[in-house]
Amino acid sequence: MKIRLPLLTATRTWGVKWRASNWFTVFVVTFAVFTDIFLYGVIVPVIPFALEYRADIEVDRVQYWVSVLLAVYGAGLLVFSPICGWFSDTVSMRRLPLLLGLAALLGATVMLNVATSVAVFVVGRLLQGISAAVVWVVGLALLADTVPREMLAQYMGYVSLGMTSGFMLGPLLGGVLYERTGYNGVWALCYAFIGMDFVLRIVLVEKKDLSQDLPVEPEHEPETKEPTRIEDNSPPADESVQSSTPRRPARKTFTQKLPAVFTLLASRRLLAALFASIVQATLVASFDSVLPLFVNEVFSWGSLQSGILYLTIVIPTLISPLVGFLGDKYGGRWFAGAGFLLACPMFILLRLITHNTIGQKVSLVVLLVFIGLAMTLSFPVIMAEITHIVAAKEQSRPLGSFGKGGAYAQAYGLFNMAFAAGTLIGPVWAGMIKQNYGWGTATWTLGLLSGVTVVPCVIWVDGSIRKRRIKRADLRGREEVS
Template sequence: MTTTGDSETSSPRWTWRSAKWFILATVALALFIEIFLYGFLVPMLPYMLEERMHQDPKQTQRLTSISLALHGLVSAFGGPLIGHLADKAPNRKIPFLVALAGCIVGTFMVACTTDVGVFFGGRVLQGISGSGAWIVGLATAADTVGPERIGTTMGIIMAFVNAAMVTGPMVSGLILEMAGYWFTWSVPVVILVIDVVARLLMVEKKEDGKTLADAQETDPLLESSGEEESRQDGKTPTANFWRTMLGNSRVMTALVIGVWGPTLNTSFNATLPLHVLDIFGWGPSRVGLMFFFLSLPGLPISPLAGYLRDRIGTRTPATIALTLQGVFLVLLGFAGNKQFEWSSAAGRGKALYIFCCIVFGTLRPFVSGIGPVELTCVVKAEEAKNPGIFGPRGGLSRVFSLVEVAATSGMTLGPILAGALTERFGYYTMCWTLSVISIIMATMARIFLGSKSTQEENRPQEESVE
């Protein structure tokens, strides 16, 4: 007997709810709001800490770094558990909605509180729910498209992420000055409402009329093949997953670079507002403009970067982008530095700083999407060689839990590293240190990441299995 809800979903006028474009749009919106809220706070933190929570202005840099790092820290610890539970769940819509509920509660805690403890509690809840959104969302996207289009798909999704990086700090910085604190918070509330509606409407993609959970329950051959594989090597599929993935140099390099990208991005969040205020005298609106320059180029370039990964692999684009990041980090340290007359604040310092921000925004898409593409390719190749190696449900949620742990570890490390180096040695030394790390990342990318030739090597194996 068909229920009313099922008949509505299967009706032609409701098929858009399970259409590929709608699923991917819902995922993109979920990731947009998570990054939007992270960046939204940045220009507001000095005001919130000093005016609403009455903290000593001398503690603003330290509390800012802690606030940004805490978001990533709880996500890094919660990621593997969330990935494991998501792989066990009968569908991904329920974890998606749970993550949204946590995001809403955490956002209201952060916005409404005048107590530092409650504020940090809200940041913890935002971090956990954000981790869930990333893991479940990216796994849903990878299930929806084939591996041959994973790079382009992730590139398009990352364009929405970059849009959030642009609009988050920019919107809060501009509206805070023009309309006040509470009106500023109305913007994320509206986006959260849209997100609720989209997630309730979304219907997961079905294969051959059955969900993956249905296939598990009704296909004994699928279950027995996974169990037999487990018995043959004496390891469970879960043990196989962690051993295989973490023992792969290509995977580990992608994860290390996955840590580095957010480390660099959040180092700007932690140091840029106070640095440009001190050196150039720029307030929240100018800070928002700098984040606009840091992220705007990624909007049109992210799909191109994803297309290049599908066509030539990640190795060459990542190597070039990481090398150029190292060069421009040095120039960023020169901008506004009083020791050098040619780049001082009174000279070309402002123009140089703006130019460097634009360059970083241009290079970011070639680094930010490496993890999802590389790990998905490795998982598909391993499953082609050894069907059922990661269990009947596969390991996509666990894959993206690794990606999420890497990203949130970087979000934790960035504010701590950049804030500590800036406080102890100054902004100039901080930029040089990050430059050296970027060159090391470029070297690792050149040696270990995948290229077109590695994709071709995997293809015959996959075809032979078929």
């Protein structure tokens, strides 16, 4: 049974072609991600001062509570991601959950705006995490439903751009507004973004919910074959054989009553992508708990300067769509591996920033630019990898085995859980290590984590590299025989 919003029924004929278009859908999802992450990051340079002056936290406890508040966001994201994935696939509708998530985000923003105690700050951040679960799970599933699969990484590049822009512009504008307009000025901008986001989510029309008398011309030729790069290395399926034969209708078995998430977790390829997602989020979120305080201690920079510093990480993300395009064309394996490999020495070299000199400030900026570039290389292809894995799983199983709604939302629920785990780990990892062992130890351990992640990316992104080599050798042997 489909759920329809009254507003969609009443205004379904207005601008339906562009409202259901690929580009508008991508724009709505990207802006939703940007808004959610922007509100997550906008108080990063503000929260230390808010805790001290509004919640009466002692100066020596500020670092602890900053890490806790960032981790609470990750906890909400972690717990509610699988729930959102299951609900979205069950109702086979994406826009209603998106609107409910925005309501949670509005409630969180109001609470954080008026908070004068740690308890209210904690509840507000928890609601932000719940809202993020909806946006990421349902938004990315909507994108997978809508856009052509062979261009997915390119489109995910725009979403990645929205995410990283929110991560970095949030602290930047938060610092500037706090410095110039005060605490309430920061939240005025947040309410403006929520209002714009609400309008976009209301206007959006899902292609699969259009009635037959309101056709939308396709923006691309229908796919006549599965993309060649989609494969999965999960035993016992042999997709190279099964992809060439018609799939049988699914039988109703006990295992089909279980959520598709259990089948997905049997894939080593998916586990590798989820691990990479955890590390990505850990590396990005680690800055939020330590960078503003570190530059204040070493360079005596306030919220304005620390906010501007985040621009060094966000500027390289402008090439995210290009990275996604190249990932679609050549595969994501080497882009993901190169991103984590580049980030490794950059994080380790951050430990050399210890003194208040011009040279040290320039070095910090350069290192942060390269870290932003490294994250840009890996993020779009890892996001697209989730969809490719689900497509490979569906191809290797009986038709309809994942149910009417498919498994994209549940797959992105797992991705969201991984990302949430990273946002939970990153602030605690960096904040606690810095507090107990110093800045240098925090940065080299993060660099080591990034280096380790290169291995699973090279082996499993785009499917097992060993199986690919076996298949290529087999094809060459057949060509020689023929």
